[in-house]
Amino acid sequence: MSTPTKLFEPYKLGPITLPNRFVMAPLTRNRAVEGFVPGPLAAEYYGQRASAGLLITEASQISQQGQGYQDTPGIYSKEQVAGWRKVTDRVHELGGRIFIQLWHVGRISHTSLQVNNGAPVAPSAIRAKGKTFVGGTFADVSEPRALALEEIPGIIESFRLATANALAAGFDGVEVHGANGYLLDQFAKDGANKRTDAYGGSIENRAKLMLEVSKVVAAEAGADRTGIRISPVTPANDISDSNPQPLFDYIVDHLNALKLTYIHVIEGATGGPRDIAPFDYGSLRKRFKGAYIANNGYDFDLATKVLAADQADLIAFGKPFISNPDLVERLKRGAPLNEYDKNTFYGGGAKGYTDYPALGAALDAAQ
Numbered sequence: 226m227s228t229p230t231k232l233f234e235p236y237k238l239g240p241i242t243l244p245n246r247f248v249m250a251p252l253t254r255n256r257a258v259e260g261f262v263p264g265p266l267a268a269e270y271y272g273q274r275a276s277a278g279l280l281i282t283e284a285s286q287i288s289q290q291g292q293g294y295q296d297t298p299g300i301y302s303k304e305q306v307a308g309w310r311k312v313t314d315r316v317h318e319l320g321g322r323i324f325i326q327l328w329h330v331g332r333i334s335h336t337s338l339q340v341n342n343g344a345p346v347a348p349s350a351i352r353a354k355g356k357t358f359v360g361g362t363f364a365d366v367s368e369p370r371a372l373a374l375e376e377i378p379g380i381i382e383s384f385r386l387a388t389a390n391a392l393a394a395g396f397d398g399v400e401v402h403g404a405n406g407y408l409l410d411q412f413a414k415d416g417a418n419k420r421t422d423a424y425g426g427s428i429e430n431r432a433k434l435m436l437e438v439s440k441v442v443a444a445e446a447g448a449d450r451t452g453i454r455i456s457p458v459t460p461a462n463d464i465s466d467s468n469p470q471p472l473f474d475y476i477v478d479h480l481n482a483l484k485l486t487y488i489h490v491i492e493g494a495t496g497g498p499r500d501i502a503p504f505d506y507g508s509l510r511k512r513f514k515g516a517y518i519a520n521n522g523y524d525f526d527l528a529t530k531v532l533a534a535d536q537a538d539l540i541a542f543g544k545p546f547i548s549n550p551d552l553v554e555r556l557k558r559g560a561p562l563n564e565y566d567k568n569t570f571y572g573g574g575a576k577g578y579t580d581y582p583a584l585g586a587a588l589d590a591a592q
């Protein structure tokens with residue numbers, strides 16, 4: 226007999242009741258318009274997916290310095306706030322709930338995206354082996370410069386301002402992007418952080434920026450409306466750490482003390498193998514009293530199993546939500562899923578964005 230699934234049971238996430246355990250993972254789509262404002266189709270795209278228990282937006286830069294790819298939306302200007310307001314209004318009209326993911330890419334950027342074509346910033350002046358997408362093509366990321374100690378309060382303040390903007394735009398909460406080799410992950414992990422000041426060296430020092438940012442964001446939005454995404458062992462964007470278990474045990478203990486509403490954990494290599502390196506995710510689950518959102522390669526069976534074993538409270542699905550706006554309904558009915566088209570993930574218009582059919586539409590089209 227198959228295990229009954231908890232996927233369709235409600236869950237209380239702080240002050241917000243989610244009607245099911247589905248989270249739409251943050252997904253970069255590169256369709257922002259002039260001024261890095263969410264594009265004209267963004268409200269429709271997120272609205273189509275409003276049946277998810279919780280939507281998390283694509284990563285959105287907190288400042289121009291925090292941008293690393295072309296046409297990603299920001300959350301630092303009035304125009305961007307107005308653009309996002311259309312998205313949150315649409316999602317709320319349709320009965321949904323939506324958090325925004327706050328992003329600073331650090332060294333995963335290109336001079337062409339930076340103020341006055343300057344160098345991207347990083348904990349240390351070490352160039353990542355990796356590519357970004359700029360000017361319609363893939364390019365090596367640029368050589369970064371190490372942030373001066375005096376610049377760090379400004380980064381934290383940008384996260385705070387972005388949070389205030391997110392609330393003004395009508396978001397139900399915010400997710401700090403602490404994952405995938407971007408700025409906060411770069412500070413945390415010793416492959417990218419060779420600093421000798423208060424933000425480098427020991428686990429405590431390397432974790433400091435991620436925790437300071439989480440603290441100010443939570444003070445602004447409320448801890449019960451603040452989550453964070455982490456990826457302890459991912460090699461994404463050339464990131465590495467020599468000993469991730471004690472590092473993330475320490476980080477999660479301190480996130481717990483801040484009473485964040487969730488940790489959103491990418492288990493394994495982002496978008497790749499789950500078993501890339503040994504890591505005890507159960508240790509994070511035990512340490513953190515808020516919700517545990519599990520992510521990476523989940524399908525119905527694995528989600529059902531992990532929820533039944535109480536190893537997670539919520540499951541974040543990425544690519545399945547790109548091609549299935551009604552993923553919740555499809556899995557409830559055991560209906561087939563639409564295949565996704567990788568060629569339309571990043572950039573472009575409605576194709577591969579707002580034109581994936583929901584079940585009803587698919588049935589209508591077949592007649």
Ligand code: 8OZ
Nearest residue numbers: 253284294404405461495
């Ligand atoms: C894919 C392409 C560009 C950025 C992440 C924000 O990995 C991203 C991202 C993913 O977190």
